[in-house]
Amino acid sequence: MTVGEAQDFSRFFSAEAKARKSSPLKTCIHLFQDPNITFLGGGLPLSKYFPWDNLKVESPLPPFKNGIGHPPSGDAEDTCLVHVRRDETTKAGDTIDVPLSRALQYGHSQGQPEVLSFVREHTGLVHDMKYSDWDVMATTGNTGAWESTLRIFCEKGDTILTEQHTFSSSIYAAEAQGINVFPVPLDDNGIIPERLEYILDNWNPEAKKPKLLYTIPTGQNPTGSSLSDDRKAEIYRIAQKHDFLILEDEPYYFLQMDKYEQDVSKRKTTTFDSHADFIASLTKSFISLDTEGRVIRADSFSKVLGPGTRLGWIVASKQIVSTYVRLHEMTIQNPSGFSQSIVGGTLNRWGQDGYLDWLIGLRVEYNEKRDVAIDALHKYLPETPIFHVNPPIAGMFFTISIDTSKHPEFASKYLSKPELVEQAIYEKMIESGVLIVPGAWFKADGDTQPPQPAENKKELDPTRIFFRGTFAAVPLDKLQEGIKKVGVALKQEFQL
Amino acid sequence: MTVGEAQDFSRFFSAEAKARKSSPLKTCIHLFQDPNITFLGGGLPLSKYFPWDNLKVESPLPPFKNGIGHPPSGDAEDTCLVHVRRDETTKAGDTIDVPLSRALQYGHSQGQPEVLSFVREHTGLVHDMKYSDWDVMATTGNTGAWESTLRIFCEKGDTILTEQHTFSSSIYAAEAQGINVFPVPLDDNGIIPERLEYILDNWNPEAKKPKLLYTIPTGQNPTGSSLSDDRKAEIYRIAQKHDFLILEDEPYYFLQMDKYEQDVSKRKTTTFDSHADFIASLTKSFISLDTEGRVIRADSFSKVLGPGTRLGWIVASKQIVSTYVRLHEMTIQNPSGFSQSIVGGTLNRWGQDGYLDWLIGLRVEYNEKRDVAIDALHKYLPETPIFHVNPPIAGMFFTISIDTSKHPEFASKYLSKPELVEQAIYEKMIESGVLIVPGAWFKADGDTQPPQPAENKKELDPTRIFFRGTFAAVPLDKLQEGIKKVGVALKQEFQL
Structure with a gap:
């Protein structure tokens, strides 16, 4: 094409x-490399006054047979050594640095x-x-x-x-x-x-x-x-x-x-x-x-x-x-x-x-982490349509959406305000030893009034809120433990 | 006090x-380190998936007996090895990393x-x-x-x-x-x-x-x-x-x-x-x-x-x-x-x-570089009050100020405009194989009119322009060579 x-x-x-x-x-910095020009143009320190002479880092070697989380041993068969020198070199294999x-x-x-x-x-x-x-x-x-x-x-x-x-x-x-x-x-x-x-x-x-x-x-x-x-x-x-x-x-x-x-x-x-x-x-x-x-x-x-x-x-x-x-x-x-x-x-x-x-x-790693997270949500979340989980096909996050109108104290204690239930759940989670994040923290609520017909302001589902969790930040056992705490906290909160 | x-x-x-x-x-990222909280809060990748396992750099060792431009040999007596590991360690001497x-x-x-x-x-x-x-x-x-x-x-x-x-x-x-x-x-x-x-x-x-x-x-x-x-x-x-x-x-x-x-x-x-x-x-x-x-x-x-x-x-x-x-x-x-x-x-x-x-x-290094630059300016600049050098006591730069009204073609060729002489000198320098930078490139010329009495707009010396050179960017021999070219170019330009 x-x-x-x-x-x-x-x-x-x-x-x-x-x-x-x-x-x-x-406009003139390219002249720094021009052999015909003595460059007295810019405030560039001489590289001989940079204290670092060379740098080495080690990473695993493709194709990462033992998985990407397996640290390199230092031996040539599983270790990629990056050795960066101070100066340019034309030696084959060094020009990639x-x-x-x-x-x-x-x-x-x-x-x-x-x-x-x-x-x-x-x-x-x-x-x-x-x-x-x-x-x-x-x-x-x-x-x-x-x-x-x-x-x-x-x-x-x-x-x-x-x-x-x-x-x-x-x-x-x-x-x-x-x-x-x-x-x-x-x-x-x-x-x-x-x-x-x-x-x-x-x-x-x-x-x-x-x-x-x-x-x-x-x-x-x-x-x-x-x-x-x-x-x-x-x-x-x-x-x-x-x-x-x-x-x-x-x-x-x-x-x-x-x-x-x-x-x-x-x-x-x-x-x-x-x-x-x-x-x-x-x-x-x-x-x-x-x-x-x-x-x-x-x-x-x-x-x-x-x-x-x-x-x-x-x-x-x-x-x-x-x-x-x-x-x-x-x-x-x-x-x-x-x-x-x-x-x-x-x-x-x-x-x-x-x-x-x-x-x-x-x-492979994230697939497993996602599976463990969603399995645990299915296991520990109380079984009720109050809660909804959308298994992600990418990224680091899962969400639990919650119909706040089903909270037993929705009207009495929370004045029918979803955001008050959300805040209460957030605090309950921390008290229970787990941190997930209220969806309200992410709400774009810029002004839609001047250009926007009223109809479009309607929320899809106004009493639903959600929490964002991540399966990225902790190992699998912690992840399961955390989601169990989420389940217990929600069960208590909704008196299920 | x-x-x-x-x-x-x-x-x-x-x-x-x-x-x-x-x-x-x-507001909640500190909970990432809290042992009582299972942190499912933020999109933080596990550090085991960072590919780099450790990092080493070498620099010279204080008190830099051989001068700061002397690279470390790699031996312990003149080399400071920074070896940064992947994980926190409480081992004495490692806590500085x-x-x-x-x-x-x-x-x-x-x-x-x-x-x-x-x-x-x-x-x-x-x-x-x-x-x-x-x-x-x-x-x-x-x-x-x-x-x-x-x-x-x-x-x-x-x-x-x-x-x-x-x-x-x-x-x-x-x-x-x-x-x-x-x-x-x-x-x-x-x-x-x-x-x-x-x-x-x-x-x-x-x-x-x-x-x-x-x-x-x-x-x-x-x-x-x-x-x-x-x-x-x-x-x-x-x-x-x-x-x-x-x-x-x-x-x-x-x-x-x-x-x-x-x-x-x-x-x-x-x-x-x-x-x-x-x-x-x-x-x-x-x-x-x-x-x-x-x-x-x-x-x-x-x-x-x-x-x-x-x-x-x-x-x-x-x-x-x-x-x-x-x-x-x-x-x-x-x-x-x-x-x-x-x-x-x-x-x-x-x-x-x-x-x-x-x-x-x-x-020590900059002192020497400055001395070499100013010595060379005294040696190679045509001796005339047209040119003025102010030996710096700090930094990377010297300036040559030039009274453009003394240019033989100031009125005839350059219409008595200092900025035209400045541009001509800049081009002459590059043609002569040396780059120094016109002062005009650095002029703050924001609006002084509304708040400013006319008197303050007066230039201290309106026909003087200057060029900025640096003694930082090149070794001493190049520096002398460059300033010699500057001198020759100015001599030709002012027909001295």
Whole structure:
């Protein structure tokens, strides 16, 4: 298939992004490497004054035969040693590293070439891009990428669209900037396209239309829901029809699992004959549907390698990527050089195949964790339609939705207010020695009034609340123990 | 001396900073470590799935007998080995490390305790703080800290004060946000307090007064000037009188040197009998004068250890620090865990004394580099009052100021416009194989009209321009070679 170029979306840039000048120093920093120029231009310390001479880290070796949670022994047969030297070297096999003299120097706001080339190749393998002039840039993770996105596209007084419940920091970051966060209803399968379209078709013609949809399509936080490929195609069509951008925040993308099977005898974890089969099993990303450069994808190593790497990346059209680069020159400059040397050195040694092996190994672990969690919920939650569990097919989270109107003291003690029951349950849980998180913490409740017909404000099910739990953060025995406590607490609370 | 508490400066917070909610998830993340709670609360991956098992870096060992540029041999006598393990350990001598299981996990937005405690102790040693409730927090360096400062204190339409020439990225970051950058005249010794006071005494009563002075007091970028202790005290008094905050951006603070001595026979580099003597030799910081919590100090490891660490810190009142923390929770989250493990592990092994030894070693190197640069300027610059060099006592930069009106074609070719001569010289330099940077790149030229009497707009010397060079970025032979090229080019350009 011949693919075309991305469209010009500069009409969406904020006044700030349009006004931002590039540092003139960046226009000459390439001369630092020019052998014909004596570079007295920039305040770059000599790399001989960087104290660190070399760096070594050990990780397991693909294909991770003993599972990804098995630490390397230090022996060559199961250990991948990354040894990063101070200086560039042309010795074969060393060119995959970001040497410390470069990693610890200024420059490369977009990210170090060795990291970018790995991520670019990975993106090409996984996402089947539909336009030609896309690129990637390194970020400090998706939290920072989202903040940058708001600064680049939004003004005070703008409205953005998000899932009705979404990552609270993402909401608060927008709200602090004076941006209205307009909630889009979602169900067990994510955003409901018909509702989204209805909202936009009936948008108040006097109000500014939203520029941007923020979505966590896979293993959504907090609901655990995942958007189907069909819904994504519908949402992309609506984005074209109503002309807005889509930011897909995808930290959990590679925590996709098999569908949950309650009958243990029928349960099996999919194995893959090839990496191509694994890739084919993955949900289609928004960016892989995108023919115009309307989608920005925020990816991260936080959930698949470690949050503290503070390393992620954006995939978008070159025009949009360069706008992020200009912003980053004045904020983070670039992610930590140590992180780039270590993550880049590891991934380039593992190779694309090795990284896919890691992700497949991670899938096995999360599949098991999800199964243990949902099994325990079935075992320990009181059997009643008051409680509903939606077994997730991706991510770290399960939710327990609760019909508060069935609480014996709903009217008497809680004045028929679901949020008061929610708070009481939260406190009861902590008292019982388990922490799960109220759905209210994640509610996008921006102003829907001016543009919105009253009908769309209706909650799907107004007396239902939910709690978010995670099966990621603790080992399996703790997980079962925790969910048992949840069950006991809910039984007591509802006098069952 | 009994010291009091910082004042409440929340009146200076931006609407955004005031509106910013703290993530509710942060209110329960401490329960992650609580043995009585089964934590199903947050999306934290298990640390056993972090691929890196351990990390080793080597640096030289204090007191750096062979100089700081001498790489460690790997032997115990001259090598400091930082070996960071995956897990916490209580084994004596290991408690100074940030273990990978914590460094690579979520949490600790303010910075890892081991890093903060080192930086806190260092700050106490160097700055003689005058109020009790100050604190530190980790940043990704001063570029990011400045961006955060603008977001926390400034609104679109606000005015801030800066040196008339200052770091261009700092200007552009403010301007992109719609903040007016009001230039304060400076001379060879930094901001001129009398001019600053005159400006503020004569501020247009109908215009908003500036909330903030941004200054690079030591080895100022780009002028190379350093503010004297007396001037700092005056500026602090003016800040109290006119009620504004001071952001001291101090990446070059520890690149202080001896006064330049042209006569080589009289030249000697100060040696210090003790670390106390070294500390006593340092210029007083604004924060050490601050009795109220009116000063925010941005410090960084970029110039003393390496820019790519992307690790710095802020010193300010606890009230102000906590506001930065709330912002960082929604932007960077925290600096890279690898950076914190490596820098923290190194510094905690070196100890406060070892770090001061490093800084003293750095002083020796920069002293020599500065001397070589200024000697070469004296040797190669045509001898004429057209050119003026101010030997710096700190930082990385020298400047050559040039009276453009003395250019033989000033009127005929350049229409009596200094900026045209400046551009021509810049191009001539590159053609001659040397890069130095036009002062115009650093000019704060925000709107001074509304609040400002015409008199203050006068340039000190309107036909003079300057170029910034650095003696940091190249070895000594290259430095001499480069300055020779500068001399030749200027001689040709001015037909001398």
